[in-house]
Amino acid sequence: MITETSKYLGRSFLTLRDYSASEILDLVNLAEELRTKKKKGIPVKGCEGKNIALIFEKTSTRTRCSFEVAAADLGMHSTYLDPKASQIGKKESIKDTARVLGRMFDAIEYRGFGQDIVEELDKYAGVPIWNGLTNEYHPTQMLADLLTIRDNFHYIKGVNLTYMGDARYNTGNSLMIMCSKMGLNFCVCAPKKYWPQQWLIDECQKNAKLSGSVLKFTENVDEGVMNADVIYTDVWVSMGEPDRIWEERIKDLYPYQVNMDCIRNASVDVIFLHCLPAFHDLKTEIGKEISEKFGISEMEVTDEVFESRYSKVFDEAENRMHTIKAVMYATLTGKIHAV
DSSP: OOOOOGGGTTOOBOOGGGSOHHHHHHHHHHHHHHHHHHHTTOOOOSOTTOEEEEEESSOOSHHHHHHHHHHHHTTOEEEEEOTTTOOBTTTBOHHHHHHHHHHHOSEEEEESSOHHHHHHHHHHHSSOEEEEEOSSOOHHHHHHHHHHHHHHHSOOTTOEEEEESOOSSHHHHHHHHHHHHHTOEEEEESOGGGSOOHHHHHHHHHHHHHHTOOEEEESOHHHHHTTOSEEEEOOSSOTTOOTTHHHHHHHHHGGGOBOHHHHHTSOTTOEEEEOSOOOOSSOSHHHHHHHHHHOOSOOSBOHHHHTSTTBOHHHHHHHHHHHHHHHHHHHHHSOSSOO
8 A cells, every 4th residue: 555645745746856756656656546546436535625726828738638627536626827817927926926826726737938937936825836837847747658658568667768859848858857767768869959958967867877777868760769668759849939940840850750660660569659739640730831831741750650559649648637636636635545
């Protein structure tokens, strides 16, 4: 049985840098327990009557739905604040917003731009702050990825994960942190200018020495996918970046597209992960626009891979809700065993 502890009570979830390997594993185990109870129709108590604020300066499908469904499952009420419904950073400072919302809500989720914003909310709100995504980190996604990986391999340590594409921002940074702490071997496969910042690589190398993880960085696709158990990618242009960036990214990263050649050169049991949304066909406005401008029908992943048996992206997307529920439950109740 998972041991309950009050060390999570009132704690924020801003980046995996703040959590130890054992604490990350606690949250993944709790998420699995919560998932099992939900599928059996067993309610989980402990958060009834609580209110949470969901601040979204960047729009979202999975993150918003995950937080709202998880909150409802736990008996909480959630208030959604989009860029048009909030004065945050415009007429009211982050500091003042934090002090106002912290007196009305039991916790606050933030999805938006700089990590400094979520850090400032945490400094002044006086309630748990949950990072739904910033430019630098995406910690809730990492818990979902870990749960999905364990679902498929039944273990975590020693799994070989290759990230293909732009690894300088939230997903690439957070995957490197996660792998280095949890003992997964991590490979960045991309042009060197798209590798994470050196200070974070150095920090993760220290983590890796403790966990037994091996960190690798290569510009060679064949080398990058060799023996990969997990091939992971993300969109090549982050939310909020100007359209002119597309041409440069496509030119640089198209050779690192995840296709069936990558799958065939990887481990026999390889799985494909993507935090979504993915530009794998022409069934979106952006996909059509990119096709018209640059003459390509698929971007970071081919439709063949995305729709293949190797793809676990929708299991991964579902697990966002279960792992977010675990973070909410642990930090609001102090428990890591569902009651």
